[in-house]
Amino acid sequence: MVVTKVDNALRLSAVDRKATSLGLAIGQPLANARAMLPALKVMAANEPDDLKLLARIADWCDRFTPYVALDGPRGLLLDVTGAAHLFGGEQALLNRICEGLRAQGFAVRGAMAGTAITACAFARYRDGAVIAPGEEAEMIAPLPIAALNLDPITTHAFRRAGLKTVGQVASRKRAEMTARFGAAMVATLDQALGHGTQPLSPRLPLPDYWKEQGFAEPIATEEVIRATLKSLAAALSKVLEQRGEGARRLEAVFFRADGAVRRIAIEMGVPTREAAVIERLFREKLDTLADPLDPSFGFDLIRLSASRVERAACEAADFDASNNEKADISFLVDRLATRFGSQRILAFQPNDTHIPEAAWAAVPAQYVQPSKLPWKKIRNSGDAPRRPLRLFTRPEPVTLLATMSGSQHLRWRKAQHGVAHCEGPERIAMEWWRHQTPQLARDYFRLEDGEGRRYWLYRTGVVPQWFLHGVFA
Amino acid sequence: MRTEKIAALRASLTRPKLEEISPRVPLGHPGADFYLKSGLQRGVLHEVFASNGHEAAATGFTAGLAARMASRKHLLWIRQDFSALEFGELSATGFLEFGIDPGRMLLLCVGDAADALRAANDALSCAALGAVVIEIPGKPKILDLMASRRLTLACAQKTVTAFLLRFGAQPDASTAETRWLVRAVASPPLEENWGYPVFEAGLVRNRHGRTGQWVMEWSCDDGLFKETDRGAVVSAPCDRPAATAREAAAI
Structure with missing residues (x-):
């Protein structure tokens, strides 16, 4: 016996065979059930774990057909169209699935029919039934109206009207029922009778x-x-x-x-x-x-x-x-992506912006599309590079010190470098059309220290602050 | 008529191929090319060591060498995550400004040296690549003689050239064809013109020739190393790699 909390009251959510025979039913309040049977053994429902278990059962069912859909909290729908003959016919397939699950310790009821609703109805009331196409209307007629799994209000209304079986409901006029219960109910009834069908939504994408x-x-x-x-x-x-x-x-x-x-x-x-x-x-x-x-x-x-x-x-x-080369490269990229992940093997693409760190993007080489933008050099021909070879993802704060003798020192990562040459500034203004709050412009300088190392620094802020953004070769 | 046509077609098919497979690629610097017997060899392993603090210069020098080797083919650069944090991420616009087409570059980011070497061994078997640069910071235990022999064997199969770019490490026994020790060169004082990148490149090991040391300028427009007078002006301080180079050659 499993209980769950519905509308602030503990209600039965699953009952075993013995409890059913003693008159308990799903949806009954726990207090009522306790009054009927004081010796009830009760467990709290654990829906996430139930769903996980159902998913594993669905995985197992995958071997019969890849078209497996979940039906509510405790049902599975398998579309076995075109698959039954592989397992020796419909009845044999149904038996095999049910026996396989029973062997694993599950209580199973199953049925096979032309539409999902019919199959569900028979699984609940005629375990093991295989309904041949065209026989649905005749076979489903004696089943109680609850087999259609309509919403409780509709089911209750039918019962009060004295319509107890699906057959009795089906004999009423469609127009009357549409006016009273809506078109959805009539569509469900038609499907149960074997007219029309509703596609299942498979649990996993179907392979081609x-x-x-x-x-x-x-x-x-x-x-x-x-x-x-x-x-x-x-x-x-x-x-x-x-x-x-x-x-x-x-x-x-x-x-x-x-x-x-x-x-x-x-x-x-x-x-x-x-x-x-x-x-x-x-x-x-x-x-x-x-x-x-x-x-x-x-x-x-x-x-x-x-x-x-x-x-x-x-x-x-x-x-x-060059075509063979392209194929070779894409195979290499696939291999490396398989081994290290597709986010690890990257190709460069230009972006249409002058912000240094955003001017290019490293995108997964597996999915890269040829870019429409060309790569545009910033320097004039004959000039030295104006962008550094290595760029720090996060610009590092540095200090520039002037000594008494007039020479300047750059202090970066706890080390001092004497400044021998300085070139700049190159002002890069932020893109005002992209930001709500105005961003500060940066003044970029190229610096060379006494050993020939070249740095790319910028100054920004109302109180100027220095950052090292990259290093040149 | 017909035979002529066929001959012309055949020539057009074979000519670029012959060019591609020329076993040595000149750097452009006459002194270095003379010592290297007309150029750097294809399909082998080369090592570039950065002098302490000159990692960016070594990156540039290796990029230049790899670009010469790859010519119009793709260039795969394998870098570790640590390297990007410590020495800076490789920048596409930086490569573009340096004279290398970023559209022909592939960047592989790996976690550690073991992954980098494994990926390199795999990539070197892909003939469509021109060059593979493996950037290894520090001195990982896995990078031993065996690892470098494996890389050499892997390149030899498909004539892809491998460059091992080492930061913060001392040269060790390896099967590399050449080994370079690189640092940047200071511009002369009072120099107004902000010139091309200039490297002091020490060829500290050359399996099939002499070793030497040159000051080279990388011409970003021509994609060549050139002679320059910039290094000559600089006085040689006592801590210059001339001494280190000799030590390294002794290993």
Whole structure:
């Protein structure tokens, strides 16, 4: 017996079979239930953990079809269109799912029908039923109206009107019901009768293509896993090639024999379908996983799925070396991104601003698009660089000291450097059209110390303050 | 007619290739090129050590060398997170002003030296790259003779040139083809013109030739190292790397 707090009152949220037979029901206040059965064993509901468990069950169900949707707090909807024949027919598939879950210690009720609502109704009232297409209206007629899972007020209204079964409701005129309960209720009824359907929203994005390999005996060794991935990659690449497409994202799903599911994804900068590339990237990824693949009981199913599929023309190795070069670079970028993360391998792009630290951006090289802006030099030809090679992300406060003899000293990071040359200022005003509060302009100076090191400093503020922004080569 | 056409096509295909694979790339500085036997070798490992406090100069010198090597190909720069904090982040506009196209640069940020070396070994097998710069601050234990041999082997396979840029470290046994010790050179006093960057580059190790020391100016417009008279004016203080260079050569 599990209770939860609804409207400031403890109500039953889940009951076991024995409690049901003794007359308890979900939604009943705990006080009432205690009055009926003083010896109740009660637990507090833990919804987040329940959802987590449901998600893991959904993961397990993924092996039958990738189209798994959550239904309320304790139901799963599986779209098995086109998948049933792989498991020996609809009845066999349903039995297999229910038995698999029962073997793991869950109490399950399941049914299969043409629409989600019908299937839900039968799962609640006729466990194990498989409704053939076209028989919905006839089969659902004797079920109580509560099977439609309408809102409680509507259900109650039907009951008060003396309509107890779905069949009785269905025999009423549609116009009457629409006027009384709204179009949504009628649509639900129609779906329950097998007319029209409502799409499910899958829990995970559906892959565009996938290939999988099941094993009679769970596999656990690394070589077999690698070989399997390789053969799956080859099979998948054949499909992609036939369609003239390439995938930007690939996911390997490992179904462990004890029900745990591990998903490992790789992303590519350009649509890819070469089996060798896919296999190499997965090898790289598996080598660098922070928590490695744990095949303790062995995997009984491995699936490789491709998503974010894009058109990729079929092309032979190009005679133009620069095209091959581009492909080589993008493969290298993918490899490094797989190993270190896509935020780690960067390419430079110009920005349209004169603020020194914002004039360029380092963006992930995997997703970089050719920029429309050109790179514009600030210096005139023949001049020395006007921007430093190394820029401090945070300008460092420095002090400039003048000595009695008239020479100047730069004090930076607890060290003094004599100033031999100074060039400036170059005034850089902040962009007033970007900021609400006015920002202070900066006066930039180039400084050289006695050893030839060149610094880039700026002065800002009403009471001038000096910052070191970068160092020149 | 037809054979001529085919011959012309064949020539157009092979000519740039021959240029690319020329094994040595001249720096532009006559003295250094003479000692290097007409240029810096491709497809090997070179080391650049920064004199203490001259990290930016060493960055510039390495950028110049790598740009000469990469010519029109991509340049991969591997830097550690610590390096960006301590010595400054590599700036795209800085490279542009220095005469290197930032559009042809890739920057890889890694956590430690082990990752940097692993990434470099992987990247060196990519023939589409021109050069790989591995920036290593300090003296990580992992960077030993074995690591440098591995890098050398990795470059040799695909003729990508590797540059190991070391900050705050002393030269150690390695398989590098050349080793440079770099510092900035002070401009002459009363010099009005703010000139190109000038480096004092000591070639402290050269596996196939003599060692030497030159003052070079990097011409940002031509992408070449040039001779300059700037270093000559400066008196040589006693702490100059001439002594250090000899010591380093002895290792």
